[in-house]
Amino acid sequence: MHFKALLPAVAASNQKDITLGVLGAFLGLFATEWACQYLLGIRPHWLIAPMGASAVLLFAAPASPLAQPWSMLIGNLLSAFVGVCCAKLIGNIALASALAVSIAIALMLLTRSLHPPGGAVALTAVIGGPAISSLGFEYVLVPVAINSIVLLLLAIAYGQLSGKRYPNFAASTSSHRTRDPEPSQRLQLDASDVTFAVAQQPHLLDISQQDLQQVLRDAQLHALKQQIETVRCRDIMSQDVITISAQDTGAVAWHKLSTHRIKALPVIDAQSALLGIITLHDLMIDPLTGQPRAASTAQRLVSELMTTAVTTAQPEQSILDLVPLFSDGGLHHLPIVDQSGLVGIMTQSDMVAALFQWAIRAQHTQAETRTKV
Structure with missing residues (x-):
């Protein structure tokens, strides 16, 4: 293994993104806790720990495919259901924990709803203690579904107010209001090219195809600029x-x-x-x-x-x-x-x-x- 593999792989964030991510996570979790505990009257399990991990993705990495609404909501709900099933059907807590997380991962991958905190949601259903075990399948609805929906709605609202694009989707529009792509994009990488290239990768890429296509276009434009920027x-x-x-x-x-x-x-x-x-x-x-x-x-x-x-x-x-x-x-x-x-x-x-x-x-x-x- 090369030493550089141990160095940070995440791109450096600017001060604005850091501030918005930190403030968003604080407001999101605080508001979710308040809504579930006082507004909805959920006690005593008004907020589960995996929501902290979800907040990291929704507010600090909102462009990640793993943070999008489908992944967050469906991933957490499937994982909660699997966790409860394993907790009820398997007496060995170690085996139940391992199976709950692994089956949850399989289902999330099959439904294209991979959300890393989902593994913690499944694990919590098994090792959460008497307060969680007593809920049975109610755990899927309260608190998992309620926590997820409230936090998701807050993330969407925060994205609109802060100017951060969440959910990470931008409809393809033309300035001429036609179905044709913009002129600058007609001889560049097509979405089908990016889809093909992503399919060839042996590992999951934590970036949307739309963002990847834009990054490649920007790289091409930068390379072209180096060649003809001297023309004034x-x-x-x-x-x-x-x-x-x-x-x-x-x-x-x-x-x-x-x-x-x-x-x-x-x-x-x-x-x-x-x-x-x-x-x-x-x-x-x-x-x-x-x-x-x-x-x-x-x-x-x-x-x-x-x-x-x-x-x-x-x-x-x-x-x-x-x-x-x-x-x-x-x-x-x-x-x-x-x-x-x-x-x-x-x-x-x-x-x-x-x-x-x-x-x-x-x-x-x-x-x-x-x-x-």
Whole structure:
């Protein structure tokens, strides 16, 4: 065995996660104890020890598949039932304990509800003493089911209030409200690829396939960034920008868009400061109502039609930072500004051309390397 195998395997947590985990576990267990003992009047077994282990998972490791609602609730209930059965049917406490935990593990694995505290729930049913033994199968409902449900509801509420995602599930949504994945994800790892890779692993991975897929995507993006981060906006932006004044009319905007065969005009003042942007969409669709604009648009001022909340970039910014804005964000034009004001503009066409040229250079570099080898 290598010495490094003895070192910590869990990734370091930041201060925020530590604070939220500690506070969540305290509030969760305290509230569960209070609810079961005083609100529901459960005595004397109002809180069982395995709930402490469940609290560790629900509040300190809420992204773990072992901490999700199905695993927590079904795992604990199955384990409690198995524990009571073993305690009643097997006279030898050592044998009953071992069988209770092992059968509970088997059932949790078969039902995809593995929850480590479930082993302690099963064991408690066997060695919990007269107070637990006297409950019989009532132990499954009170306190196990009640404790589990209360703690689970508190964890869900705490996740909503603290901003931590629990349960750990995010529905796949598209910015265009279609079933297609976002453009940035169409040539990346597919969920089926991750499913296949996980199935090949000899051991259980304590990470959801959704989170694993995101980690792999982030790693790919980081590797790509190392290769092309030297390409800056100033290298590929258009500098001879066709602009318009806020005091011009919609007719002037239509004329400039048509003459220059472009789809957006940055709106600037006399000092080249960016005031907004006006696009074909602004001229045709009212952003507040979503309805087509009237024919009188041509007579209205640009200041009435333009979009003032404009996403911008800086000349020294890496173009890789802009990929999500153009692909998933749906932007078609991105003004480039510095302290002096508008200095350029980037479009989807500029981005595609730049990435295409980079791909060609990378291919040539690989070919040269193979030739030298």
